[in-house]
Every structure is written in C-alpha cells, then in structure tokens.
Amino acid sequence: MAIDFDxxxxxxxxTLNRPEKLNAMDPEHYRALSEAWMRVRDDNDIIVAIVTGxxxxxxxxxxxxxxxxxxxxxxxxxWQTQEDQLLNRGLEIWKPVxxxxxxxxxxxxxxxxxxxxxxxxxxxxxxxxxxxxxxxxAANGGTQRILSQLPYAIAMEMLLTGDTIDAATAERWGLxxxxxxxxxxxETAFDYARRIAGNAPLALQASKELALRGRExxxxxxxxxxxxxxxxxQASDDMKEGxxxxxxxxxxxxxxx
Numbered sequence: 355m356a357i358d359f360d361x362x363x364x365x366x367x368x369t370l371n372r373p374e375k376l377n378a379m380d381p382e383h384y385r386a387l388s389e390a391w392m393r394v395r396d397d398n399d400i401i402v403a404i405v406t407g408x409x410x411x412x413x414x415x416x417x418x419x420x421x422x423x424x425x426x427x428x429x430x431x432x433w434q435t436q437e438d439q440l441l442n443r444g445l446e447i448w449k450p451v452x453x454x455x456x457x458x459x460x461x462x463x464x465x466x467x468x469x470x471x472x473x474x475x476x477x478x479x480x481x482x483x484x485x486x487x488x489x490x491x492a493a494n495g496g497t498q499r500i501l502s503q504l505p506y507a508i509a510m511e512m513l514l515t516g517d518t519i520d521a522a523t524a525e526r527w528g529l530x531x532x533x534x535x536x537x538x539x540x541e542t543a544f545d546y547a548r549r550i551a552g553n554a555p556l557a558l559q560a561s562k563e564l565a566l567r568g569r570e571x572x573x574x575x576x577x578x579x580x581x582x583x584x585x586x587x588q589a590s591d592d593m594k595e596g597x598x599x600x601x602x603x604x605x606x607x608x609x610x611x
Contacts, residue, residue, distance in 0.1 A: 357386035364401035373409030378418040406454035416462020442469035448559035454543035473530040554592040555610035
C-alpha cells in the first residue's frame with residue numbers, strides 16, 4: 355500500500371510511500387490517506403501523529419497531475435464535501451499532528467504541511483505553492499491558510515509567483531519549527547511526538563481545538579468556551595492523575611478519561 359500506517363506507544367506514523375513518483379498522490383492514494391486520517395481521529399490509543407514521505411527526495415508533491423487533472427470530473431461531486439476527507443481539506447482531527455518534511459514540499463505537500471501543528475524539515479527541504487504555474491489554484495487549504503501563517507507580502511509572493519523557498523527561509527519566516535540534517539529528521543519528529551504523547555490526551559485535544567476555534571470567533575466567546583472546557587476537564591480522571599503525579603513527584607499515567 356502506498357500509504358503506510360504504523361502505531362507505537364501512542365504515536366501513529368503515516369508515510370506517503372510512493373517515492374518513484376515523489377510521493378505524488380492519485381485518487382486511490384488520496385482515499386487511502388483519508389482512511390489513515392480517520393483512523394488517527396477515531397482510535398483512542400493514538401495520541402499524536404506524524405506524517406512524512408518515503409525516501410530522501412520528497413515529502414509529497416501533492417496531486418499526481420496525470421492521475422488527478424485528466425479532465426474527467428463529475429461536477430456533482432463538488433457537493434460531496436465529506437467524501438474522502440483530508441486533514442488539509444477540513445477533516446477535524448484535534449490530536450496533534452507533526453509533519454516531518456524531506457525534500458520537495460510543494461503544491462498539495464505544502465497545503466498538507468500547513469494543516470499540521472508542528473513542522474520539522476530536513477535541510478534539503480524546499481517549499482512552494484506552484485499551482486498557478488499549472489493553471490490551477492492552491493486548493494485544499496492553500497489559499498485559505500497561507501495568510502494566517504506568513505506575513506501578508508511573503509504569503510502573497512508565494513501564492514502568486516509560485517516560486518520556491520528553501521528550508522532556512524521557511525524557518526526564518528516561522529513556517530516551520532526546526533531545520534535538521536536529513537538523517538536526524540525522523541529522530542527529531544519522534545522526540546517531539548514522545549514529549550507530546552506524555553501529556554494528557556483530553557487536554558491536548560481540547561487545547562488544539564480551543565486554539566483553532568479561537569481564531570474564528572470573538573475573544574469574549576473564546577474565553578467563555580475556554581472556561582467551559584476547563585470546568586469539564588476538572589472532572590476527568592486525567593486531571594486527578596496529573597495532580598496526584600505532581601504531588602508524588604512521579605511521571606503521570608494518563609488514561610484519556
């Protein structure tokens with residue numbers, strides 16, 4: 355299968371495994387990726403996820419042009435908005451997601467990365483929203499997320515020129531968290547994942563949802579939602595365990611309940 359899925363110690367790893375095509379995806383691969391994301395969403399044993407690409411050359415170049423843009427498209431599917439949902443297309447996954455970016459992160463690869471929460475890039479990674487060079491737009495969130503993640507002028511430059519930036523530039527603009535050598539990429543991603551997975555699962559999901567929802571609502575509503583969620587979590591087993599572990603000076607053993 356070209357979308358590999360592995361889970362260990364609460365960390366799910368999704369690998370886009372089509373290196374001979376620079377991990378580009380056709381409709382079949384998109385469907386498999388959608389299933390992987392839904393598994394991350396629904397499996398309570400999964401606390402955090404990592405998404406990466408197989409091989410040293412590419413995270414993903416997004417859609418396989420020959421497999422997706424072949425001119426054969428049923429217009430009625432435009433309203434099947436929940437079919438084969440993806441993280442970057444709007445599937446709600448409140449568990450933290452880390453992207454480990456190796457090589458090309460262009461087109462749909464960049465829109466996928468922008469839907470993740472923490473981004474680690476190999477020093478050879480490159481980034482571009484090159485869709486305008488192909489006569490299409492940066493869909494699946496490209497036009498919708500870029501302005502909230504980069505300064506306006508930089509975002510519009512990337513969106514309208516389709517030009518490429520390197521990993522150091524992406525880090526300087528805050529698009530990614532860290533740049534590491536290629537042989538340290540997965541080790542660094544797993545280090546982040548393990549540190550996150552050691553925290554309370556309910557609090558992690560609540561924190562992510564509140565932060566993202568808060569960007570779309572007035573501050574007063576966000577503060578009220580935060581207050582309600584805080585009260586709810588005070589009744590959780592995880593909160594009791596966190597307090598007990600702190601008092602006992604020991605690592606907590608969270609259950610996600």
